[in-house]
Amino acid sequence: MLKNRIIPCLDVKNGRVVKGINFVDLKDAGDPVEQAKIYSDGGADEICFLDITASNENRDIIYDVVEKTSKKCFVPLTVGGGVRSIEDINKLLNCGADKVSINTAAVENSKVVLDSSKKFGSQCIVVAIDAKKNGDKWEIFTHGGRNNSGIDALEYAKQMEENGAGELLVTSMDRDGTQVGYDIDLMSKISSKVNIPLIASGGVGNLDHLVDGIQSGKASAVLAASIFHYGKYSVKEAKEYLDSKGIPVRI
């Protein structure tokens, strides 16, 4: 039986791990390579790096981080943040990333998803969707949540599936950093609309939120950052809790 995945996410800035509250107030908390190794040894099903380096001169640091991590971690590694082109994707894959997540570039030019999934295979193309509720629908935000594209999230998700995305990483901008739980309505609506797996993200504050994301949000995988990063729960504790709720996990 296929297991639901737990994916700790590490926000990386200038080669160091940080995690923000609503994308601001960053706290420095460690070396990404060591952190990733701790997670994979602790039973993480995948590791996700989100590169939030702003300045261009420091952008190449992530390649070095990915290369070092991939020599130590033998579970899948997804890398996103600032991925603009086929060349960026190629570089990350060559450094040892297994999947690359594309956000702003996919909104601005959906051909990037089409071309990259043809070139590298859908299995390594994750489309990251940052969505915010507006009335009775959700709209796609880009540039780390700063710009509203006005695009409907559900229609966009379907289009990305058609363009060859292998998975969708859906983050609720309303919930991110709040620790009040995933936007379950958003997750379940998108998951029901597409046939590819959905990774739920944004808002996890306790282990019941992970359960909700899978049971009610119909997510194949749940991503969380701060609850793991600041030691509130270990990945192992999270898995044991999910298991106790009847959710299939790899233990």
Place this chain on the structure above:
Amino acid sequence: MNVIIVDYNSGNISSVINSFKEVAQDKVNIEVTSDLNKIKSSDKVVLPGQGSFKSCIDALNKINGLTDILNEFAIINKKPLFGICVGLQMFADIGYEETETKGLGWISGKVSKIDNQGGKFKLPHIGWNQINIVKDSKIFQNIENNSHMYFVHSYEFIPEDKNVISATTDYSSNIVCSIDRENIFGTQFHPEKSDKLGLQIINNFINL
């Protein structure tokens, strides 16, 4: 001993290289190449594969003489070869991803899309799933039945001779996930991404 990972532009093989080097350390020489003479004289060959069946076969065929050398290595000389993911799928006669494409024809059978029961199951089949070991295989030494391995694929290999199947996994249907026929091994899952147990399988192959 020399183990060659065949580099034929089949997509991302960094993880395969990293995992074999991790297991081999200094004891075994791991080389990544498409050099025909080096493949010919190597002790073991790893055939990775990512992307589509068609793109991998096309990439193999683009390197003059490569399929002939692999054929000589695995079929005529019966030296150990390990196919991973599409690398395994290419053992088949024919694949149906993108368009009908002729495979290597080493193990009779076809590669077709997983029947996801009209959308009831998500595709690709991504994540950790348990393997049912149905036959003793040297690459499963110290691997317990029902171990978790990491999968990511939408197509499955359906061999004609069921005796070549060494493990299956349950998804929307029972999917063949490991092949063992004499010197030819292959896994649909990714041992290079399957944590310690995956590395154990790689170690088993290296130590054959």
